[in-house]
Structures are given as C-alpha cells and as structure tokens.
Amino acid sequence: MSEAAGHEASKDMLALVHENLNVWGFPHEAVNLGFGAVNLKTLIMTWIVMALIIIFTVAATRNMQLKRPGKLQLMVEEMFQFLRGLAYENLDPKKGASLMCLIFSIFIFLLFSNLWGLIPTMMSPTADVNTTLGMALFVFILVQVLGLYYRKGGYFKHFFEPFVFFLPITLIEELSKPLTLAFRLYGNIYAGEVLIAVLLGLIPLTATIFGGFLASVIWLSFSIFVSCIQAFIFTMLTIAYISQVTAEHH
Amino acid sequence: MDAIVQVLNLNSTLVAQVFNFIMLLIFLRVVVYPHIVRMLENRQEFIANNVAAAEEDRKQAETLRQQYLDELQMAKNEAQSIIQKAGKAAEEQAHEIIEAAKAESNRIKESALQDINREKEKAVAELRDQVATLSILVASKVVNEKMSVDIQRGMIDEFIKEAGDLPC
Numbered sequence: 001m002s003e004a005a006g007h008e009a010s011k012d013m014l015a016l017v018h019e020n021l022n023v024w025g026f027p028h029e030a031v032n033l034g035f036g037a038v039n040l041k042t043l044i045m046t047w048i049v050m051a052l053i054i055i056f057t058v059a060a061t062r063n064m065q066l067k068r069p070g071k072l073q074l075m076v077e078e079m080f081q082f083l084r085g086l087a088y089e090n091l092d093p094k095k096g097a098s099l100m101c102l103i104f105s106i107f108i109f110l111l112f113s114n115l116w117g118l119i120p121t122m123m124s125p126t127a128d129v130n131t132t133l134g135m136a137l138f139v140f141i142l143v144q145v146l147g148l149y150y151r152k153g154g155y156f157k158h159f160f161e162p163f164v165f166f167l168p169i170t171l172i173e174e175l176s177k178p179l180t181l182a183f184r185l186y187g188n189i190y191a192g193e194v195l196i197a198v199l200l201g202l203i204p205l206t207a208t209i210f211g212g213f214l215a216s217v218i219w220l221s222f223s224i225f226v227s228c229i230q231a232f233i234f235t236m237l238t239i240a241y242i243s244q245v246t247a248e249h250h
Numbered sequence: 251m252d253a254i255v256q257v258l259n260l261n262s263t264l265v266a267q268v269f270n271f272i273m274l275l276i277f278l279r280v281v282v283y284p285h286i287v288r289m290l291e292n293r294q295e296f297i298a299n300n301v302a303a304a305e306e307d308r309k310q311a312e313t314l315r316q317q318y319l320d321e322l323q324m325a326k327n328e329a330q331s332i333i334q335k336a337g338k339a340a341e342e343q344a345h346e347i348i349e350a351a352k353a354e355s356n357r358i359k360e361s362a363l364q365d366i367n368r369e370k371e372k373a374v375a376e377l378r379d380q381v382a383t384l385s386i387l388v389a390s391k392v393v394n395e396k397m398s399v400d401i402q403r404g405m406i407d408e409f410i411k412e413a414g415d416l417p418c
Contacts, residue, residue, distance in 0.1 A: 036262030043266055050274050057278060061285035066292055073289075080286050101283045105275045130263035138268050 014194065017201035023121050042128040049112045049125055057108070083107055086236060090243040095150070099242065102142070106135070107235040110185070114227030117193050118220055126230075127190040129182065136182035139238050143177075147245030155245065181237060188230045192223040378414065382406055 026044070030037035060072035069077060083103050087096035110126060117124025125131045147155040159170045199219060203212040254260075385406050393402070 030259075030261050030263070036265070038261060038263045038266055039259075042263050043270075046267060046270050050270060053274065054277060054281075057282040061282050061289075064285055064289045066289070066296060076286060077290065081290070100287075101279045102275060104283070104286075105271075105278045108278075109271060109274055125267065128263065128267075129258050130260060131267045133258075133260065134264040134267040135271060137264075138271065 013201050014197060017197045021121050021197065021200075039128055039130065041123055042125055042131060045116060045123050046113070046125040046131065048122075049109070049116050052116070053108055053112050056112075079108070080104055083235065087239055090239045091246065095242075095246055099146075099239075103235055103239060106139075106238060107231055110135070110231035110234050111228065114189055114231055115224065117189060118196070118223055118227070124189045124193060124227075126185055127193045129186045129190075132186040132189075133178070133182040135185075135234070136178035139181060139241065140178035143238075143241045143245055146242055150246040158245075177237075177241060181234060185230050185234055188226055192219075192226055195219055196223070378410060381413070382410055385409065 026041040031040050032038075033040075056072070057076060060070075060076040063070075064073055080100075084096065084100055087100055087103055090096075091099065113125040113131070115124075116122055117127055159167055159174075161170075196216065196219060199216045203215065208216075386402060389402055389406065
C-alpha cells in the first residue's frame with residue numbers, strides 16, 4: 001500500500017517537474033489536427049529536428065572541398081564513410097550502395113532526435129513510442145519488401161526452415177524484431193529524459209548550486225553517449241536485418 | 251489490441267512520424283546525398299590518380315637511375331681504357347727514349363774512341379819525327395862528318411821502321 005503511495009507521489013512529483021519544464025505550453029493530451037489524434041509536442045520537436053538536420057547537412061555539403069574539407073563537411077563525410085563501411089561489410093557493396101541513403105538518413109535522424117532531448121525544455125522525438133514504433137515498422141516493412149525483391153519467391157521459404165512446424169516460431173521471431181527495435185530505443189531515450197527530470201526535481205535549488213548539479217552533469221554526459229549508441233544500434237540492426245533477408249543461401 | 255494502443259498511448263503520431271521520416275529521407279536523397287557521394291567518389295579518384303602518378307614517377311626515376319648508372323659505368327670503362335692507352339704510350343715512349351739514349355751514348359763512345367786513336371796516331375807521328383830529329387842530331391854529333399847526310403838518313407829511317415814495328 002505504502003509502495004503504491006510512494007509510486008503515486010513520485011508520479012506526482014514527476015508530473016510537477018514536467019509541468020514546470022513545460023514553458024512552451026504544449027498540451028498534455030493528444031490533439032486532433034484533422035487526421036486523427038496526435039501528440040503535438042512530439043510532432044513539433046520532430047519538425048525542429050528535421051529542420052536542424054536539413055540545416056546541418058545542407059551547410060555541410062555546400063561548397064564541398066576536395067583537398068581541404070571544412071569541419072562540417074568532414075563530420076558528415078566521416079559519418080557517411082563509417083556507415084558505408086558497416087553496410088558494405090554486412091551487405092555486398094552493390095546492395096549497400098543502393099541502401100546507403102536510407103541508412104544514413106535513419107542514423108542522422110535518430111542521432112539528432114536522441115540528442116535534441118538533452119536540451120532543457122526540449123524533448124526527443126524518440127522519447128515517444130509512436131516515433132520509435134513508426135520507425136521500426138518502417139524498417140520492418142522495408143525488410144520484407146527487400147527480401148521479396150532480392151529473393152523473389154524463395155523469400156517465403158525461410159519461414160518454413162528447417163521444418164514446416166517452425167512457422168509459428170519464425171513468425172514470432174520476425175514480429176519481435178520491430179518490437180525490440182522500437183522499445184529498446186524508446187526505453188533508453190525516455191528513461192534518460194525521465195531521469196533528467198527526476199534529478200531536477202529531487203535536488204532542491206540550494207543543493208543544486210552547491211554541487212548538486214554534478215549528478216545532472218554526469219547523467220547528461222552519459223545520455224550523450226547513450227544517444228549515439230542507440231542511434232548506432234538501430235542503424236546497425238537495420239543493416240543486419242536487411243542482410244539476413246537479402247543474403248543468398250545456397 | 252485497443253488496450254495495447256491505450257497503454258502505449260499510440261495514435262496518429264505514428265503515421266505522421268513515418269511520413270515525416272519519409273519526407274526527410276526524400277529530401278536528403280535529393281539534396282544532400284548526391285553531393286556526399288560525388289565528393290567521396292571525386293576524392294577516391296583523386297587519391298587513385300595521385301597514387302598512379304606517384305607510381306609513374308617512381309618508375310621514371312628508376313629508369314633515369316638505371317640510365318645514369320649505365321652512363322657512369324660507360325664513363326668508367328672509357329676512363330679505364332684511356333688510362334691503359336696512356337700507360338702503354340708512356341711505356342713505349344720511355345722505351346724509345348732509352349733506345350735513343352743508348353744509341354747516343356754508343357755514338358759518343360765511338361767518336362771518343364776515334365778521337366783517341368787519331369790523337370794517338372798524331373802523337374806517334376810527332377814522336378817519330380822528334381826521335382828522328384834527335385837521332386840525327388846525336389848521330390851527327392857521334393859520327394861527325396864520316397858519313398854523309400844521305401847515308402845517315404837511310405840508317406835512321408831503317409831504325410825508325412824497326413822502332414815503329416815495336417808496340418808502344
């Protein structure tokens with residue numbers, strides 16, 4: 001009973017912190033914009049992140065230099081080459097080249113989304129399960145389509161291997177992929193944001209001034225790491241799933 | 251199903267987010283991606299060209315080095331042959347000089363011998379003359395007037411002939 005009460009109290013406190021942090025006045029409930037109920041905050045944060053990505057990539061790829069690349073250009077190029085290395089290692093270079101744009105987009109979108117939530121009063125689009133599940137379903141459908149495209153009818157064969165009665169297990173395995181993708185990302189990023197809010201709520205202002213900010217600083221730096229890692233894991237798993245379904249079995 | 255949707259707070263945001271992502275994907279594909287790929291390709295090509303050029307340069311340098319080495323070897327050989335020729339010539343010349351010197355010394359010796367002989371003969375003739383004169387003087391003193399000058403002369407000549415046959 002007391003546990004439930006404590007849970008309730010912490011929830012109240014968290015709600016209070018969220019309320020205090022909500023300086024932009026986003027509605028807490030989903031609003032209907034004409035095509036169904038949407039979380040306005042998530043959408044607006046996504047648009048901001050998209051705008052940032054567009055500014056970043058366009059600034060980086062404008063006036064590209066062959067011999068003396070600028071800092072932004074170098075960042076984008078390094079990121080791209082890192083992802084291309086992963087893709088070419090796991091897929092063959094021909095398939096990898098055709099999917100590079102997608103892989104690059106997924107990575108940069110998730111990276112910016114994850115990092116955006118670390119800025120006070122902002123929220124990661126990926127801290128909403130709608131975003132992560134949407135991305136995961138997108139990847140899931142893409143994987144099925146690519147499997148059909150590259151292996152034609154032979155694609156369905158892998159559901160019945162090694163025996164026909166493995167079908168339920170393979171189906172569950174197949175369906176668990178988007179779910180794990182979605183909830184892994186969502187859990188990590190949402191937990192990070194919750195803990196940021198909790199640290200703000202738990203430590204009173206006076207304590208914060210006299211060293212209490214250290215906990216937040218440490219957690220924020222760890223969150224930066226987690227953000228990069230989660231973006232990488234999502235991208236890497238996407239590559240792995242695609243390589244699984246497009247690899248030719250002999 | 252509805253319960254799951256309720257618990258997870260799923261709504262149309264999901265569709266909107268997929269749509270947003272696809273929009274971003276299209277934008278990056280159209281605006282950003284070609285630049286990056288082209289730049290990387292250009293750089294790869296640039297590096298490949300540089301490597302090829304460096305390889306070419308290296309080959310050229312190797313050829314030049316070989317050429318220079320050959321030329322150096324040729325020059326060395328030539329120098330060697332020149333030195334050999336010069337040595338031979340010097341030897342020949344030395345030989346000639348020695349020969350000439352030998353001939354000269356022989357000639358000088360010959361002429362000296364001739365001089366000596368000539369002097370000797372001259373001295374002998376002079377001595378003969380003086381002996382004759384002295385003998386005549388002595389004989390004339392000794393014989394006085396008993397013998398004519400002609401007889402004396404014959405006797406003296408005979409004596410001198412005998413004396414001349416003696417080795418002196």
